[in-house]
Amino acid sequence: MKVFHYLDVEGQLAGEGTEGVTVRWLITKEMSAKNFAMRLFEVDVGGYSPLHSHPWEHEVFILEGEGEVVGEESSKRLIAGDVIYIPSNEKHQLRNTGKSKLKFLCLIPYIKK
Amino acid sequence: MKVFHYLDVEGQLAGEGTEGVTVRWLITKEMSAKNFAMRLFEVDVGGYSPLHSHPWEHEVFILEGEGEVVGEESSKRLIAGDVIYIPSNEKHQLRNTGKSKLKFLCLIPYIKK
Numbered sequence: 001m002k003v004f005h006y007l008d009v010e011g012q013l014a015g016e017g018t019e020g021v022t023v024r025w026l027i028t029k030e031m032s033a034k035n036f037a038m039r040l041f042e043v044d045v046g047g048y049s050p051l052h053s054h055p056w057e058h059e060v061f062i063l064e065g066e067g068e069v070v071g072e073e074s075s076k077r078l079i080a081g082d083v084i085y086i087p088s089n090e091k092h093q094l095r096n097t098g099k100s101k102l103k104f105l106c107l108i109p110y111i112k113k
Numbered sequence: 114m115k116v117f118h119y120l121d122v123e124g125q126l127a128g129e130g131t132e133g134v135t136v137r138w139l140i141t142k143e144m145s146a147k148n149f150a151m152r153l154f155e156v157d158v159g160g161y162s163p164l165h166s167h168p169w170e171h172e173v174f175i176l177e178g179e180g181e182v183v184g185e186e187s188s189k190r191l192i193a194g195d196v197i198y199i200p201s202n203e204k205h206q207l208r209n210t211g212k213s214k215l216k217f218l219c220l221i222p223y224i225k226k
Contacts, residue, residue, distance in 0.1 A: 001205060002198040003182060003189045006174075009196075027172045027198045035222035036149045038172045038196070059140045059151045061119075061218060063176070069116060076116045083122075083151070085115040085140045092114060105174060107220060109148035 002031055006040050020047025020096070029110055036109045043067065043094065043102040051093035058092070059107040060084035066098030078102075115144055119153050133160025133209070142223055149222045156180065156209040156216075164206040171205070172220045173197035179211030191215075 011022035020043060027038040043049070043065075051070060060069075062082040068075045069084055070093040078084075078094075086092045096102035124135035133156060140151040156162070156178075164183060175195040181188045182197055183206040191197075191207075199205045209215035 001182070001184050001200070001203055002196075003191070004196055005192070006194050006196055026174075026196045031198055032200055033170060033172065033198060035170065035224065036172065036220065038174065038220070057146060057148065059146065059149065059220070061139075061151065061174075069114070071114050078116070079118070081119050083115075083117055083119055083139045085144055085146060087114070087145055090114055105218070107149065107151070107172070111148065111224065 002027075009040075011042065014041065014049070017050030017052065018048065020044030021049055034110060036107055038105060038107050041094075041104050041106055043096040045096055045099060045101070047102075048095040049093055051091055053089050053091045055088050056108050057088045058084065058086040060086065060094075061105045063103040063105065065096060065100050065102035067094055067096045067102040069094050115140075122153075124155065127154065127162070130163030130165065131161065133157030134162055147223060149220055151218060151220050154207075154217050154219055155214050156207065157214065158209055158212060160215075161208040162206055164204060166202050166204045168201050169221050170201045171197065171199040173199070173207075174218045176216040176218065178209060178213050178215035180207055180209045180215040182207050
């Protein structure tokens with residue numbers, strides 16, 4: 001069993017079309033979690049991830065801050081406690097529209113069904 | 114894409130050896146999430162899950178409250194922001210040792226590798 005605080009995991013720039021986004025890889029296959037990974041993202045005020053899609057799904061939980069999730073045709077406001085399920089191959093973008101950091105967990109599969 | 118607040122999902126008693134534990138199944142295979150499920154647990158003051166093990170791993174993130182995670186040989190205090198990775202077949206128990214509800218996310222795989 002591994003127990004640690006998320007702040008003990010170093011953040012890295014998320015890169016690739018993001019603006020003001022850092023990611024901490026909290027639980028990964030390197031610690032034997034072979035099925036899915038837990039990451040924590042922090043988005044600066046005004047920051048965003050790219051509007052993109054990919055073959056794997058996202059399971060997201062908003063921890064702090066305010067933002068919006070942008071889809072193919074519409075967007076929706078986000079607050080702490082919101083849950084987002086983004087199926088595979090569906091376009092999505094997360095934006096910080098608030099006045100403090102937007103923090104969320106985003107989990108992805110290692111193996112796809 | 115599905116976006117909703119966790120409070121919009123009804124809680125149910127977790128049952129089976131738990132005391133004062135409710136669970137909300139937030140993201141499940143019923144919404145096409147075939148790889149892993151996101152659940153949110155709330156543990157009353159003094160409540161706990163059973164000390165048990167099973168063939169699937171847990172990926173846990175502590176949202177609110179204080180508690181401890183008990184393992185085979187030791188226990189560790191938990192605060193908000195703590196991350197727990199419990200490998201498959203490893204004994205574990207979560208207890209609320211604080212003065213308010215303990216809330217955490219606990220994700221499990223549908224398919225096991």
